[in-house]
Amino acid sequence: MRRPNARAKPIEQTLAPAPAPAPAKMGPQRRRPSSRRRIAGALALLAASALALLLLLRSPAPSYGVVIDAGSTGSRVHVIAYRAEAGALPRIDWARTGSLKATPGLSSFAADPSNVGRSLAPLVEFARRRVPRGIWADTEVRLMATAGLRLLDAAVAESVLEACRDLLRQSGFRFQDEWASVISGAEEGIYAWVAANYALGTLGGDSRETTGIIELGGASIQVTFATGESLPPEFSHVIKFGDVTYNLYSHSFLHLGQNVAYESLHDLLSTPELKSMATHLIPQAKYRDPCTPRGFTRIAGAVNLPASVLEPKVEYRPFAHAVEACTYHECRLGAAFVPELEGKFVATENFYHTSKFFGLQSKSFLSDLMLAGEKFCHGDWSKIKKKYSSFNEGELLLFCFSSAYIIALLHDTLKLPMDHKRIHVTNQIHGVPVDWALGAFVVQKSLNLTEYSDSSVSYLNTYDSSGLVPLLFIAIVVVFTACSILKWRRPQLKTIYDMEKGRYIITRANR
Secondary structure: OOOOOOOOOOOOOOOOOOOOOOOOOOOOOOOOOOHHHHHHHHHHHHHHHHHHHHHHHHOOOOEEEEEEEEOOOOEEEEEEEEEOOOOOOOEEOHHHOEEEEEOOOHHHHOOOHHHOHHHHHHHHHHHHHHOOHHHHHHOEEEEEEOHHHHOOOHHHHHHHHHHHHHHHHOOOOEOOHHHEEEOOHHHHHHHHHHHHHHHHOOOOOOHHHOEEEEEEOOOEEEEEEEOOOOOOHHHEEEEEEOOEEEEEEEEEEEOOOHHHHHHHHHHHOOOHHHHHHHHHHOOOOOOOOOOOOEOOOOOOOOOOOOOOOOOOOOOOOOOOOOOOOOOOOOEEEOOEEOOOOOOEEEEEEHHHHHHHHHOOOOOOHHHHHHHHHHHHHHOEHHHHHHHOOOOOHHHHHHHHHHHHHHHHHHHHHOOOOOOOOOEEEOOEEOOEEOOHHHHHHHHHHOOOOEEEEEOOOOHHHHOOHHHOHHHHHHHHHHHHHHHHHHHOOOOOEEEEEEOOOOEEEEEEOOO
16 A cells, blocks of 8 residues: 655755866877767757656646535635546645635524625635636535534524535536535544545555544544444444455544533533532632633633634533433443544644644653643733733633643543553644545545445434533533642642552642
């Protein structure tokens, strides 16, 4: 299996100066080549150059595909140039491939779908400029919406999609109405898994050599990896590339994305139930938000967070005050089944953005993040704003929350050790972006190589938020406690290995 070509880097060539003639030597002189031989050599060089140019001109021009990722905080168009080979995965031409993002997300137009064009029109125009006009009619354009529209009522989501279809029908590209849809969270995770293993060159190989993926998006979390464990049907997804069949665990935890959880935390902070719980956990005369740096004073009302962090509110999140019972033999997050994580993993999206902000390396990510988050949350707010002047207030506040939230998710919930070495935090592999839209494109262009079976049914026919909302309350309680440990009590923490429990635990260091 060949590894897909990574993004090409321009190569500069410098012509070396001609060597100076050697000084004349005494003695017998060598015969200079005759003019006839020089002419023959020049003709041979000219013929070779002409042949190389002819082969270059005869190589087929790349084909194109357009994928619009309609996410929770914005939409991004991917214009992908590729060359197809019979019986092989598509080869991406990275020199001709590009993307562009526009905000806000499609869910912002729930109240007035007719204005969707304000967000999508620049993306379509970008694609029209990148794809040669002569092949527009042969270039497919697909729009795939994720958690932002999954959170909306199905009828509202469909009205937004219909407005998108109106625009795409007039784009000049090849389009069918069913190519604008809301994909399930499991599909999103599977496509991201395909993208990661396509970049690694392991797609189509031994399942034990593949790499799992954990995505922390704005509105949901996706966990996908190949496993040999027997899975409940609703979590089992079988995908086949060539002669290799992969049994994938894939699940999307709606409402648990970083941005939705952050906004929900601030909504819940004002409820009497949470105030009562906070007072019980941490006796304080004055109640404060634990996920804020020292010295931050909330001005009247909520912080005005930028559109890049949170969208305008849509009334789609009722609050849960009860927890469902686990009906599986293993539940790591609420009532959802999550098997033991197997093999290597890539952590993307907000895992990467948080890691980049704190300047962390991929190895020992969790233990380093705990120290960086503790230092940041303990920091003086006025000094933080001065140091990170390029960030606005809402973005900076988010990093105190996200450092605690990531530890709560990966360590407390998914049980990854604090010194876990098998997780790589990145958004690129070998220069290839780990983007689910790329995975969706690879699957679409490999239909003759790919078989996919999914026991779940289309989201638009089955969506029901009642079973998902309790997870939100669990996550908020966990991160609330994590923030409280980092901020209010200000302990000096250390990680030790508990021999009896057989795992790492965080404990208070002796002062």
